[in-house]
Amino acid sequence: MVAIEVGHLTKEFNGFVAVDHISFSIKNGEVFGLLGPNGAGKTTTMSMLSTMLKPTSGKAFVNSFDILKKEDDVRKSIGIVFQDQSLDEELTAYENMDFHGRLYRIPKSTREKKITELLKLVELEDKKDNLVKTYSGGMRRRLEIARGLLHEPKILFLDEPTLGLDPQTRNHLWNYIDKLNKEKGITIILTTHYMEEADKLCDRIAIIDKGKIIALDTSDRLKESIGGDVIEIRSSEKEKLHTMIKTFSWVKHVDVHNDSVTINLQNAEKHVAEIVNIASENGIYIESISIHKPTLEDVFLHYTGRTMREEEASSKDRMRMMQRSMRR
Incomplete structure (x- = not known):
């Protein structure tokens, strides 16, 4: 019921x-x-x-x-x-x-x-x-x-x-x-x-x-809906890295936020070396790279393009707008 x-x-x-x-x-x-x-x-x-x-x-x-x-x-x-x-x-x-x-x-x-x-x-x-x-x-x-x-x-x-x-x-x-x-x-x-x-x-x-x-x-x-694994790469050349990675057929989704490129894919361990090698060949310096299973934070990022923390900050502006509307 x-x-x-x-x-x-x-x-x-x-x-x-x-x-x-x-x-x-x-x-x-x-x-x-x-x-x-x-x-x-x-x-x-x-x-x-x-x-x-x-x-x-x-x-x-x-x-x-x-x-x-x-x-x-x-x-x-x-x-x-x-x-x-x-x-x-x-x-x-x-x-x-x-x-x-x-x-x-x-x-x-x-x-x-x-x-x-x-x-x-x-x-x-x-x-x-x-x-x-x-x-x-x-x-x-x-x-x-x-x-x-x-x-x-x-x-x-x-x-x-x-x-x-x-x-x-x-x-x-x-x-x-x-x-x-x-x-x-x-x-x-x-x-x-x-x-x-x-x-x-x-x-x-x-x-x-x-x-x-x-x-x-x-x-x-x-978590399953966004792909099997998440690779997060920090790089000052994130836009260039994003453009390169989104052409790969095995990438389910790729996004840029702050100084990171977040990639959703299956079998991350299999592809991480390939990403590093191609980045090196294209002169892209990688500051750090991490692999983890999807979290709800990754789900939020996937569907909104922003992290919860980033959205939390902009939400404060909307709350102030709503409060002003209620006062009027």
Whole structure:
């Protein structure tokens, strides 16, 4: 069965297109990732699906409920962990959970039982009476996830769940997310710009850039789609090297970015010596050369012609433009 169905969903802010006619579906029990740089449209998509923003056009169904016609039903059946913290720091963990449960009108006996169970799940039962302002960033994220599960949602939205956390805490949180999905069967949709996070957690990944979905599949298939191996060559004569290499029949794709030429091909070890020899014969000096299996960063580069880091920088300009449009 389908948990979420999206068709040509679009959001504009005074002429600025933040989300551009995207379509996808998510199966029940799936962990689905929206991967892309800041400003790509991930959070805007999440906001529309959770009924916090109305789309300019297009349709979406969450738990079979139309996001425009059945907003209350959508909200009752989802849990959300926002990118920005939404806990009350002057309350304890238990009080934050209890307040959330009252908002959803969960009976007291059920509420108390669920709060104890969920705080234990995220290993905060011993800290339940501590004020949230004394919590670390990782503890707050775990509490927000526990709170989002209190009313037993069928779908959990996680917007940049590990943003700003150190690598060790991030890995710890990944284990909780994976456990939630496998043990409770909750459908999870998460946004991230961390390649490793999407790779580790997601059954399928939609790569989003400038408001459009540019690729959607499992991580392994996305990597397979760009070729078997990746050769990256640094050279001050990258344009000349690019022109020479793209004529080879065994090259699947070749691109230039920064000071590097990136080549997608099969059996890189077989051809690397040939590349070096031909470059030498043509007077092209190679500063460095590396070979690796495709990563999601390579996938993003393949489909956009830019690295995630380069796109992240230009995304900041688009975000500023959108903010100015919203103010107007």
